[in-house]
Amino acid sequence: MREDEALALDAADPLPTLRSEFHVPPSAGRFPEVAYFAGNSLGLQPRATRAALLTELDDWARLGVAGHFEATHPWLPYHEELRGPAARLVGARPEETVVMNSLTVNLHLMMASFYRPAGDRRRILIEDNAFPSDSYAVRSQAAFHGLDPDQDVVRMPVDSIVDYLAREGERVALVLLGGVNYLTGEVLDIPAVTAAGHAAGCLVGWDLAHAAGNIPLQLHDWGPDFAAWCSYKYLNSGPGAVAGCFVHSRHLADPALPRLAGWWGTNPATRFLMRPVAEPVPTADAWQVSNPPILAMAPVRVSLEMFDRVGMAALRAKSERLTGYLASLLEGLPGLRVITPTDPARRGCQLSIRVSEAGKLAEVLREEDGVVTDVREPDTIRLAPAPLYSTYHDCWRAVEALSRRLR
Ligand SMILES: Cc1ncc(COP(=O)(O)O)c(C=O)c1O
Numbered sequence: 579m580r581e582d583e584a585l586a587l588d589a590a591d592p593l594p595t596l597r598s599e600f601h602v603p604p605s606a607g608r609f610p611e612v613a614y615f616a617g618n619s620l621g622l623q624p625r626a627t628r629a630a631l632l633t634e635l636d637d638w639a640r641l642g643v644a645g646h647f648e649a650t651h652p653w654l655p656y657h658e659e660l661r662g663p664a665a666r667l668v669g670a671r672p673e674e675t676v677v678m679n680s681l682t683v684n685l686h687l688m689m690a691s692f693y694r695p696a697g698d699r700r701r702i703l704i705e706d707n708a709f710p711s712d713s714y715a716v717r718s719q720a721a722f723h724g725l726d727p728d729q730d731v732v733r734m735p736v737d738s739i740v741d742y743l744a745r746e747g748e749r750v751a752l753v754l755l756g757g758v759n760y761l762t763g764e765v766l767d768i769p770a771v772t773a774a775g776h777a778a779g780c781l782v783g784w785d786l787a788h789a790a791g792n793i794p795l796q797l798h799d800w801g802p803d804f805a806a807w808c809s810y811k812y813l814n815s816g817p818g819a820v821a822g823c824f825v826h827s828r829h830l831a832d833p834a835l836p837r838l839a840g841w842w843g844t845n846p847a848t849r850f851l852m853r854p855v856a857e858p859v860p861t862a863d864a865w866q867v868s869n870p871p872i873l874a875m876a877p878v879r880v881s882l883e884m885f886d887r888v889g890m891a892a893l894r895a896k897s898e899r900l901t902g903y904l905a906s907l908l909e910g911l912p913g914l915r916v917i918t919p920t921d922p923a924r925r926g927c928q929l930s931i932r933v934s935e936a937g938k939l940a941e942v943l944r945e946e947d948g949v950v951t952d953v954r955e956p957d958t959i960r961l962a963p964a965p966l967y968s969t970y971h972d973c974w975r976a977v978e979a980l981s982r983r984l985r
Pocket residue numbers: 680681682683709711712756760785787788808
């Protein structure tokens with residue numbers, strides 16, 4: 579494991595790093611900047627974000643309410659500008675995507691439409707290591723329908739799901755799973771699980787918090803009923819950033835579908851006639867409830883432009899090279915165990931390692947070596963080299979520090 583080899587790999591990679599387009603926090607120790615592996619928690623700030631935000635503030639100062647029509651990016655149709663790039667990011671049609679709210683809120687809005695328990699078909703199926711917010715959301719949905727979450731929310735290991743659907747699927751109303759598991763970094767077979775859910779007559783939704791901007795997605799072709807993702811991880815749009823949502827085209831023109839409505843889901847041509855009954859548009863916009871928070875949308879616009887410019891195919895290829903390099907350096911290191919699948923097709927950029935005293939180790943790595951990771955208690959450290967700004971040299975730094983600290 580040699581530093582000059584890592585530097586040579588950085589110099590030779592067919593997709594040069596875009597690190598200089600980001601603010602990378604300063605580091606303790608020998609290097610001026612941190613080696614940042616926490617982009618699966620909060621992505622770094624693109625340098626272009628500040629200017630984009632200032633444009634909106636300046637337009638508001640200069641134009642007041644007229645900014646709805648006359649701002650550099652007019653506010654009234656602001657979300658429409660994000661639709662195309664968001665759709666390209668997740669392999670959807672533009673009319674199937676909308677940037678709105680935050681992730682768990684979107685999951686609830688989706689479940690208001692797509693979790694319709696009836697008769698014996700009332701269970702919600704989730705994975706046993708689902709992100710807690712998803713567990714709370716589905717339990718509260720079951721309770722909201724007067725059901726007992728202990729009975730009707732079924733948790734199981736991801737590799738049992740397809741068999742369970744074949745056996746018990748007629749009792750399942752909704753399958754809701756994470757496309758990439760937050761803890762292990764495992765990529766689920768989204769098309770196969772979606773098909774198994776549909777074959778059993780269930781509706782199928784995906785939480786793509788750890789998938790969007792990490793792995794290529796083909797949501798339209800894979801056919802889930804809905805999906806939602808956040809924009810603060812791989813999409814680098816800032817803490818609590820506005821999230822994304824996908825509704826498959828087969829549902830867009832269904833007048834029978836129940837929906838929690840608000841005025842931004844109605845036909846924009848008649849919105850300001852102030853009528854009492856909504857006319858939902860036949861696009862994912864119909865699930866928008868409120869008018870969009872422009873100051874929070876500007877960073878998402880910057881981020882999606884960057885993904886559009888680079889393209890998910892090139893980014894994923896670099897991600898496989900970087901994560902493969904990190905995995906090869908970690909191999910055989912005493913005192914840790916990588917729990918992420920070794921097959922590159924079954925993982926994104928994140929590698930999760932089990933170590934003892936993970937919290938203490940991560941703190942020393944951050945404070946003394948300038949290597950920023952994150953910890954999921956009690957024993958897991960997650961390292962995610964995000965291919966837009968992480969380098970082979972960062973990977974070398976992480977493993978060099980780990981090997982020194984675990985000695
Ligand atoms: C997989 C997953 N689902 C849901 C959430 C919760 O997201 P939010 O707080 O944006 O609703 C997170 C947050 O990290 C997550 O990782």
